Amino acid sequence: MLGKTPAGNKLPPNVHRAVLMRTITDLAADIRAGNLSLIDLLEQCLARIDAVEEKTRAWVVVDADCARRQANRLADELLHGHDRGPLHGIPVGVKDIIDVAELPTAAGSKRWANAIARQDARVVEQLRQAGAVIVGKTVTTAFAAFDPSVTNNPWNRGRTPGGSSSGSAAAVATDMVPAALGSQTGGSIIRPAAYCGVCGLKPTYNRVSLQGVVPLSPCLDHLGVIAGNVSDLAVMFQAIIQPDYEAQRLPTVTPVMPQEKKLVTLDGLFADRQDSAMVEAFESLKNDLRRKGWVIESRPVPASFNEVLKHHRTIMAVEAANYHEERFRRYSEDYPPKMTELIERGLGTTATEYAQAREHQSKIVYESSTWFDHRGMAILVPATSGPAPDRTTTGDPAHQAVWSYIGLPTITLPFAVTGDGLPLGLQLAGAGQTEAELFGTAMALEAEVDFRRPVLG
Amino acid sequence: MLGKTPAGNKLPPNVHRAVLMRTITDLAADIRAGNLSLIDLLEQCLARIDAVEEKTRAWVVVDADCARRQANRLADELLHGHDRGPLHGIPVGVKDIIDVAELPTAAGSKRWANAIARQDARVVEQLRQAGAVIVGKTVTTAFAAFDPSVTNNPWNRGRTPGGSSSGSAAAVATDMVPAALGSQTGGSIIRPAAYCGVCGLKPTYNRVSLQGVVPLSPCLDHLGVIAGNVSDLAVMFQAIIQPDYEAQRLPTVTPVMPQEKKLVTLDGLFADRQDSAMVEAFESLKNDLRRKGWVIESRPVPASFNEVLKHHRTIMAVEAANYHEERFRRYSEDYPPKMTELIERGLGTTATEYAQAREHQSKIVYESSTWFDHRGMAILVPATSGPAPDRTTTGDPAHQAVWSYIGLPTITLPFAVTGDGLPLGLQLAGAGQTEAELFGTAMALEAEVDFRRPVLG
Numbered sequence: 001m002l003g004k005t006p007a008g009n010k011l012p013p014n015v016h017r018a019v020l021m022r023t024i025t026d027l028a029a030d031i032r033a034g035n036l037s038l039i040d041l042l043e044q045c046l047a048r049i050d051a052v053e054e055k056t057r058a059w060v061v062v063d064a065d066c067a068r069r070q071a072n073r074l075a076d077e078l079l080h081g082h083d084r085g086p087l088h089g090i091p092v093g094v095k096d097i098i099d100v101a102e103l104p105t106a107a108g109s110k111r112w113a114n115a116i117a118r119q120d121a122r123v124v125e126q127l128r129q130a131g132a133v134i135v136g137k138t139v140t141t142a143f144a145a146f147d148p149s150v151t152n153n154p155w156n157r158g159r160t161p162g163g164s165s166s167g168s169a170a171a172v173a174t175d176m177v178p179a180a181l182g183s184q185t186g187g188s189i190i191r192p193a194a195y196c197g198v199c200g201l202k203p204t205y206n207r208v209s210l211q212g213v214v215p216l217s218p219c220l221d222h223l224g225v226i227a228g229n230v231s232d233l234a235v236m237f238q239a240i241i242q243p244d245y246e247a248q249r250l251p252t253v254t255p256v257m258p259q260e261k262k263l264v265t266l267d268g269l270f271a272d273r274q275d276s277a278m279v280e281a282f283e284s285l286k287n288d289l290r291r292k293g294w295v296i297e298s299r300p301v302p303a304s305f306n307e308v309l310k311h312h313r314t315i316m317a318v319e320a321a322n323y324h325e326e327r328f329r330r331y332s333e334d335y336p337p338k339m340t341e342l343i344e345r346g347l348g349t350t351a352t353e354y355a356q357a358r359e360h361q362s363k364i365v366y367e368s369s370t371w372f373d374h375r376g377m378a379i380l381v382p383a384t385s386g387p388a389p390d391r392t393t394t395g396d397p398a399h400q401a402v403w404s405y406i407g408l409p410t411i412t413l414p415f416a417v418t419g420d421g422l423p424l425g426l427q428l429a430g431a432g433q434t435e436a437e438l439f440g441t442a443m444a445l446e447a448e449v450d451f452r453r454p455v456l457g
Numbered sequence: 458m459l460g461k462t463p464a465g466n467k468l469p470p471n472v473h474r475a476v477l478m479r480t481i482t483d484l485a486a487d488i489r490a491g492n493l494s495l496i497d498l499l500e501q502c503l504a505r506i507d508a509v510e511e512k513t514r515a516w517v518v519v520d521a522d523c524a525r526r527q528a529n530r531l532a533d534e535l536l537h538g539h540d541r542g543p544l545h546g547i548p549v550g551v552k553d554i555i556d557v558a559e560l561p562t563a564a565g566s567k568r569w570a571n572a573i574a575r576q577d578a579r580v581v582e583q584l585r586q587a588g589a590v591i592v593g594k595t596v597t598t599a600f601a602a603f604d605p606s607v608t609n610n611p612w613n614r615g616r617t618p619g620g621s622s623s624g625s626a627a628a629v630a631t632d633m634v635p636a637a638l639g640s641q642t643g644g645s646i647i648r649p650a651a652y653c654g655v656c657g658l659k660p661t662y663n664r665v666s667l668q669g670v671v672p673l674s675p676c677l678d679h680l681g682v683i684a685g686n687v688s689d690l691a692v693m694f695q696a697i698i699q700p701d702y703e704a705q706r707l708p709t710v711t712p713v714m715p716q717e718k719k720l721v722t723l724d725g726l727f728a729d730r731q732d733s734a735m736v737e738a739f740e741s742l743k744n745d746l747r748r749k750g751w752v753i754e755s756r757p758v759p760a761s762f763n764e765v766l767k768h769h770r771t772i773m774a775v776e777a778a779n780y781h782e783e784r785f786r787r788y789s790e791d792y793p794p795k796m797t798e799l800i801e802r803g804l805g806t807t808a809t810e811y812a813q814a815r816e817h818q819s820k821i822v823y824e825s826s827t828w829f830d831h832r833g834m835a836i837l838v839p840a841t842s843g844p845a846p847d848r849t850t851t852g853d854p855a856h857q858a859v860w861s862y863i864g865l866p867t868i869t870l871p872f873a874v875t876g877d878g879l880p881l882g883l884q885l886a887g888a889g890q891t892e893a894e895l896f897g898t899a900m901a902l903e904a905e906v907d908f909r910r911p912v913l914g
Binding site for chain 2: 066101102104107110112113114115116118214328330365
């Protein structure tokens with residue numbers, strides 16, 4: 001049993017690992033067994049933040065006092081038998097495009113730096129209902145687009161942590177919090193998670209509410225989770241899922257383990273974009289899985305994929321321009337170069353181009369249901385084109401954006417480390433609404449791959 | 458026809474009167490007849506603001522550039538035959554507890570002074586749909602409660618303009634804008650309107666959306682309008698009314714003129730609170746109306762009224778405490794004395810006290826339907842206990858709060874000026890959802906009373 005940790009104390013790295021690298025489910029069991037107090041858990045997160053935030057810059061704001069008040073109240077609840085489930089007392093981070101009452105939602109902009117939110121976003125409300133402790137707001141690139149943020153990649157500070165959910169990925173990778181909310185329009189959850197060697201979930205389109213979240217492109221925006229392992233993604237997802245439209249109650253999403261050890265790959269998907277480290281590591285992964293009894297079936301890339309990236313960019317540009325136009329014209333100084341380019345591209349797009357893109361998107365959504373032989377089938381692809389590049393970019397979004405465009409759920413988990421010490425992620429995509437099956441397959445793969453995250457930061 | 462007025466030019470008082478003291482309906486006709494451009498109309502409002510705002514302090518922010526852009530776009534629309542109706546191009550003010558995209562919603566607080574709204578409140582969206590030009594945000598007391606604001610009463614700067622919608626009332630009274638949005642939980646529309654010698658509408662509870670408005674007490678909060686005459690209240694109300702729940706379309710609210718010249722008064726209502734100027738003026742009003750053929754029927758005050766003020770305060774205190782508690786505990790310096798007292802009172806109230814109050818409120822709502830012999834019946838009472846008192850207070854809310862509590866629609870219009878030069882308002886209350894009939898009765902009375910607002914400010 002761990003002793004009481006005074007606020008602000010630095011912990012030796014092996015102490016934090018003992019606690020913080022466990023799954024949320026294990027932490028929850030420890031808390032209920034009396035082996036860990038949730039006050040201690042929070043203090044260990046805050047101590048990690050004290051120790052590594054200066055080098056990492058994952059946070060816009062950490063509200064330690066408020067987190068301590070939440071933890072105290074939640075500890076008191078548990079003491080009185082009110083148990084909110086596995087997230088009860090678990091510290092989490094919230095990407096800074098998502099409203100947390102009493103904290104500003106700057107969305108990576110100067111103009112909104114003091115724009116205090118009067119209300120929680122729907123997902124934050126849901127996290128509080130589930131007992132999570134909101135520790136603070138994590139860094140996002142400006143307006144959740146492509147301009148690099150201040151956050152460092154904890155594996156190598158010369159590399160990008162990816163974007164736009166850069167702070168959430170770096171905070172989880174350095175064990176400052178077990179999990180954090182992210183969002184993805186192109187590849188903003190899966191890419192930073194993969195570059196930082198942690199797990200990410202981009203759910204099915206519209207399965208998590210975007211109410212109270214700064215939009216980038218409403219037809220492509222997804223709210224999701226970054227966490228240290230697949231089980232934690234599932235616990236977080238259960239808390240933030242929207243009620244079923246008809247039943248008006250929360251669906252239960254329990255990971256469903258796969259019936260057979262079988263995966264489908266898409267032959268040559270974005271091959272021209274992949275660097276050699278990824279090509280080699282992904283080949284080894286497939287061989288390794290085959291050795292372990294998995295059937296890896298290679299199928300051709302659907303022809304409709306050829307148009308996806310072009311149309312994805314059109315939709316994103318037009319919708320970003322639609323949301324930002326007035327503000328952009330008046331406060332152009334708040335818009336960094338890549339965001340400016342995106343908006344200007346959107347403003348210069350004709351309605352027919354946009355209509356074509358949206359039509360293609362609608363058609364591929366229908367087509368996609370024919371790709372899956374059965375409900376639990378998963379497609380295995382690389383999460384990114386390679387390891388994290390240098391900091392002039394947040395990386396290539398192609399491998400992630402295709403799934404944002406179609407709205408299918410994806411999970412990334414780390415599976416290898418390159419020769420120069422950078423993590424690589426695999427990506428699983430499933431049919432719409434099959435997060436439960438996707439969690440199961442991801443857990444099975446997580447058990448097969450030989451990856452152990454070192455102490456970072 | 459008025460010539461083009463360069464921005465920022467001061468107008469002689471008689472020029473602004475020629476334009477700004479007309480009804481919105483008349484202005485709309487002038488605009489369509491080519492006798493007035495809506496650019497000129499806006500410039501005249503801005504010139505009035507330049508001339509009198511320093512002495513009045515009605516505005517938190519005037520966004521002249523943005524207003525000019527709106528006016529130009531709306532002028533262009535009219536030129537191309539797109540006519541949004543009577544509010545097309547009419548400049549309006551918005552109380553600073555209501556979100557206007559790109560402007561902060563400070564709600565009278567320092568902490569939210571830079572809390573820029575990302576979206577318009579529902580009512581502001583509706584005003585824009587109707588073609589209104591949003592000129593800026595008007596001063597509110599802190600959190601729309603009782604602590605006096607910086608705004609001066611344009612009739613006498615030693616007196617309060619009333620609260621909490623003090624800026625909206627003063628801006629209309631000085632002809633800076635023809636109309637402005639206000640809100641009322643106790644008496645925050647009717648009281649400042651009456652103290653400033655203008656008209657006010659507090660609609661039926663829940664008939665105007667509160668989405669995007671900082672709450673004070675959700676079971677008592679009402680969104681409404683302050684304007685120079687009853688016709689303008691009706692035009693504004695038509696724009697902001699919520700769609701009928703079932704039809705999901707905007708109901709049409711055309712003023713219905715009364716079938717008979719008959720009013721009901723409540724004998725001795727709050728008599729102990731009325732000062733002699735109001736008692737005498739209200740008696741003269743009744744006598745004058747009788748001479749003009751009106752039947753004024755006096756009825757006893759319903760016994761249930763005795764408990765109203767006590768329970769009103771309980772509900773308001775508890776609900777204000779509920780919304781503000783966390784913020785109040787952390788940032789107590791943002792809470793002025795009366796608001797502090799209200800919240801502390803709320804925090805000290807037992808659940809059973811609150812439940813009693815809510816039960817009483819529910820019962821009186823049902824009882825109130827028995828007070829009205831027919832759909833168009835109006836109750837005539839004083840709007841306030843007397844003329845505006847000194848600036849240590851925003852005035853006694855009793856005469857207005859009773860109607861906020863029951864949720865019935867009320868209108869105030871000025872009917873007299875006291876010996877020391879302060880206006881007095883009458884108040885009409887109708888059955889729920891009878892705004893159309895109430896407008897008709899108010900227009901009939903407006904034609905009977907001898908009141909002409911001088912140039913103020």
